[in-house]
Amino acid sequence: MLRSRRFRWGAVSCVSLLLFALNARAQSPPEPPPPIADLNHLNLFYGAVPPNGAHGDVMVFVPGFLEDAFMWWDIEGNDMYAYAYQAGYRTAFLSMNTLNLPDNGSIAADGRVLENLVPVLMKHYGVSRVYMIAHSKGGLNVESLLANRKYTSMAKAVFTLSAPNQGDALADWCYGGGVLVCGGLGLISPAIYDMQIPIVTALRAQWDPYFAKAGVPFYTLSGNTWNGNVITDVTGPILASMTGPNPPPNDGVVTHPESLLPASYAVELGVINGNHFDVAQGHNAFPFIQAQINALPH
Numbered sequence: 362m363l364r365s366r367r368f369r370w371g372a373v374s375c376v377s378l379l380l381f382a383l384n385a386r387a388q389s390p391p392e393p394p395p396p397i398a399d400l401n402h403l404n405l406f407y408g409a410v411p412p413n414g415a416h417g418d419v420m421v422f423v424p425g426f427l428e429d430a431f432m433w434w435d436i437e438g439n440d441m442y443a444y445a446y447q448a449g450y451r452t453a454f455l456s457m458n459t460l461n462l463p464d465n466g467s468i469a470a471d472g473r474v475l476e477n478l479v480p481v482l483m484k485h486y487g488v489s490r491v492y493m494i495a496h497s498k499g500g501l502n503v504e505s506l507l508a509n510r511k512y513t514s515m516a517k518a519v520f521t522l523s524a525p526n527q528g529d530a531l532a533d534w535c536y537g538g539g540v541l542v543c544g545g546l547g548l549i550s551p552a553i554y555d556m557q558i559p560i561v562t563a564l565r566a567q568w569d570p571y572f573a574k575a576g577v578p579f580y581t582l583s584g585n586t587w588n589g590n591v592i593t594d595v596t597g598p599i600l601a602s603m604t605g606p607n608p609p610p611n612d613g614v615v616t617h618p619e620s621l622l623p624a625s626y627a628v629e630l631g632v633i634n635g636n637h638f639d640v641a642q643g644h645n646a647f648p649f650i651q652a653q654i655n656a657l658p659h
Contacts, residue, residue, distance in 0.1 A: 495524060518657065
């Protein structure tokens with residue numbers, strides 16, 4: 362079994378991380394040149410190569426349900442790409458839909474998209490391993506990819522941001538008592554179906570024993586409030602009402618327990634004081650990601 366000490370980040374003190382996070386938020390980096398699409402795969406985008414970063418590590422960013430590649434940069438108000446560029450990383454951004462439409466595909470279908478695109482971007486950059494950062498359902502899509510032995514070794518580490526790693530009670534609700542509401546909102550889809558807790562629990566029974574021995578470090582990050590977004594302002598109270606008399610914190614889409622992975626191969630990096638979409642913002646998540654990468658053996 363993989364030794365959990367490989368995934369400890371004790372070398373990075375909480376004080377150092379806090380100072381890094383506060384400084385990063387106060388001095389958001391300027392937006393780099395916009396990513397450009399691969400000529401043969403229009404749902405694959407390459408970020409600009411940072412100065413003196415021709416041989417820098419590669420970060421691959423995977424979106425979640427009803428999201429696309431554009432969510433990671435300034436066009437959508439996110440500074441994640443800017444932070445990665447400033448830190449010297451080469452970057453790639455994926456849409457699960459070939460037309461760059463909001464994704465609503467199944468885990469298996471989106472996993473096949475990753476199977477097609479990740480080798481392409483790795484060849485483009487001339488690397489054999491990448492860091493993978495995934496938001497929301499994108500975490501399950503990445504796990505589906507890496508559960509295939511052919512692709513496991515491609516990941517240096519995986520960071521899931523507010524991913525429904527244990528399934529999502531809201532998805533259960535959409536296929537139960539909330540079916541009329543979700544149907545009226547157009548949310549009944551392969552993606553929501555696959556995020557139901559029984560579906561993900563069955564996948565975890567297959568994936569977790571494999572990942573415990575695979576040697577790929579996984580990290581989770583989550584949010585603790587649903588306030589601040591027109592969607593999560595509505596869904597957060599619904600989720601809280603379904604998760605017991607003393608409901609755990611939720612980000613408006615995923616509860617804290619739903620975001621976690623087994624300690625046999627994963628480490629929780631922290632909880633951000635923000636909603637589901639705040640957790641994917643660079644100024645919130647990147648300091649945690651960078652601090653952990655710095656703590657990994659090189």
